[in-house]
Amino acid sequence: MNGGVIENFDSVDLVVVGGGPAGLSAAARAAEGGLAVVLIEENHQTGGKLRGQLHQENDGEWWIGWTLANDLLARVERAGVRILTDTVAWAIEPGWVVRATSSRGGDAAEIRTRAVLIATGAVEKPMPVEGWTLPGVFTIGGAQILTNTHRVRPGARSVVVGVDPLSLTIARAMKLGGVDVDSIVLPPVEVPDSDPQSTLKRLGGLSKLAPYFYMRLGGALMAIPGLAAIAARVLPRSLSLWGIPLRLTTRLVRIVGDDRVTGAEVETVRANGDAVPGSRRIISTDSVCLSNGLVPLNDLSASLGLEFVTSDSVGAKVAVHSATGATALPGLFLAGNTVGVESAKVSLKQGEIVAGEILATLGNSPFETRETELGELRQLRAESEFTFEPAIQQGHDEIAALFTQRQEAPLP
Ligand SMILES: Cc1cc2nc3c(=O)[nH]c(=O)nc-3n(C[C@H](O)[C@H](O)[C@H](O)COP(=O)(O)OP(=O)(O)OC[C@H]3O[C@@H](n4cnc5c(N)ncnc54)[C@H](O)[C@@H]3O)c2cc1C
Numbered sequence: 001m002n003g004g005v006i007e008n009f010d011s012v013d014l015v016v017v018g019g020g021p022a023g024l025s026a027a028a029r030a031a032e033g034g035l036a037v038v039l040i041e042e043n044h045q046t047g048g049k050l051r052g053q054l055h056q057e058n059d060g061e062w063w064i065g066w067t068l069a070n071d072l073l074a075r076v077e078r079a080g081v082r083i084l085t086d087t088v089a090w091a092i093e094p095g096w097v098v099r100a101t102s103s104r105g106g107d108a109a110e111i112r113t114r115a116v117l118i119a120t121g122a123v124e125k126p127m128p129v130e131g132w133t134l135p136g137v138f139t140i141g142g143a144q145i146l147t148n149t150h151r152v153r154p155g156a157r158s159v160v161v162g163v164d165p166l167s168l169t170i171a172r173a174m175k176l177g178g179v180d181v182d183s184i185v186l187p188p189v190e191v192p193d194s195d196p197q198s199t200l201k202r203l204g205g206l207s208k209l210a211p212y213f214y215m216r217l218g219g220a221l222m223a224i225p226g227l228a229a230i231a232a233r234v235l236p237r238s239l240s241l242w243g244i245p246l247r248l249t250t251r252l253v254r255i256v257g258d259d260r261v262t263g264a265e266v267e268t269v270r271a272n273g274d275a276v277p278g279s280r281r282i283i284s285t286d287s288v289c290l291s292n293g294l295v296p297l298n299d300l301s302a303s304l305g306l307e308f309v310t311s312d313s314v315g316a317k318v319a320v321h322s323a324t325g326a327t328a329l330p331g332l333f334l335a336g337n338t339v340g341v342e343s344a345k346v347s348l349k350q351g352e353i354v355a356g357e358i359l360a361t362l363g364n365s366p367f368e369t370r371e372t373e374l375g376e377l378r379q380l381r382a383e384s385e386f387t388f389e390p391a392i393q394q395g396h397d398e399i400a401a402l403f404t405q406r407q408e409a410p411l412p
Pocket residue numbers: 017018019020021022023040041042043046047048049050052053054055087088089090119120121122123124140141142144166169294297335336337338341342343344345347386
């Protein structure tokens with residue numbers, strides 16, 4: 001692996017920006033198919049968010065991201081991919097040129113290539129709230145890396161704020177790692193759609209994730225129009241999820257402490273989000289983990305002038321692309337969370353598919369299994385236990401249809 005010094009590159013077919021599951025699986029397949037591939041990763045290690053993942057699937061098997069990331073890296077190395085870690089790609093120019101800088105030596109490179117894949121993943125949305133800059137406050141992703149990757153507890157005790165797939169699974173990992181997780185509570189009033197009713201509706205879409213009968217029941221109820229409000233009213237103040245209290249009628253007000261976190265002030269709320277007067281109280285804790293959802297990281301594709309659309313089904317603003325990751329700019333491809341936040345399993349498959357498309361585009365081999373593999377991707381989405389947006393397949397279908405429409409439109 002490169003130690004920070006960027007060499008000169010000749011005859012590069014494909015530069016992959018981002019060494020998460022999407023970028024790694026794409027790089028491996030493309031190199032196995034005969035392409036000269038360079039992979040650029042800004043972190044010290046490849047693997048992206050996969051490295052921090054640790055959760056139990058509904059069949060009882062554990063998803064251990066660290067091991068999976070190592071296996072992927074071994075495959076990429078065997079395939080002969082040149083890997084640049086500690087290197088950030090900061091500009092892409094049509095033609096194609098990728099400009100990158102090593103964060104260790106400061107060396108810069110200009111890599112000329114026939115094609116570029118952007119697989120830069122997603123980032124967490126911040127949750128500004130009084131006290132959020134105090135030591136002891138983490139984003140939920142930061143807590144995941146500390147707990148699962150570095151085996152360090154974010155605190156002896158923790159309050160997790162925000163109810164979504166990440167907060168639920170990471171709260172569990174923290175508990176397994178020895179953190180006394182006081183509870184999972186709703187975000188402050190400033191966060192849109194965070195009242196109990198809206199949260200419950202979202203949980204309905206996530207019921208596959210939680211092997212817990214009440215949440216499954218909640219999911220079933222949500223499918224029946226008009227029952228959401230009733231379900232929210234009958235919701236008990238606290239559910240137990242893997243032994244962690246999930247308090248759907250408790251909301252964070254502010255984080256308390258002088259020079260570090262000492263508590264979280266919360267209040268009780270009604271189903272519609274109205275605060276119950278006089279219900280404010282302080283939970284004593286030395287850490288607070290904030291979860292406010294993820295957003296695709298697509299600054300590089302935006303800088304190239306690609307058309308973007310906001311899709312409610314995908315839950316984000318993403319560049320218009322084909323089902324296999326091609327864009328309107330020949331030679332530029334996209335894969336993974338940069339086109340919508342999904343599970344690592346889906347990202348791995350997206351990487352495989354985009355590599356098939358790149359091999360076909362560069363004339364190495366026809367993509368004979370395209371339709372079969374797109375079917376497998378659909379299947380993975382449908383069965384995924386880690387779902388951020390329940391209607392994401394529909395969103396991807398709409399974006400792919402828009403891509404085809406744009407391709408077929410007569411030139412002005
Ligand atoms: C905090 C967090 C936690 C998550 N936890 C889970 C989970 O537990 N289970 C699950 O299934 N999914 C989880 N996800 C979703 C997760 O993103 C996907 O599972 C999967 O990792 C996405 O793969 P990817 O390759 O698209 O992106 P990533 O895994 O995010 O990888 C993108 C890589 O690109 C690199 N990069 C970005 N920009 C540049 C640049 N300009 N130059 C060089 N390198 C760059 C990043 O450093 C990163 O390594 C999580 C996502 C986040 C943000």
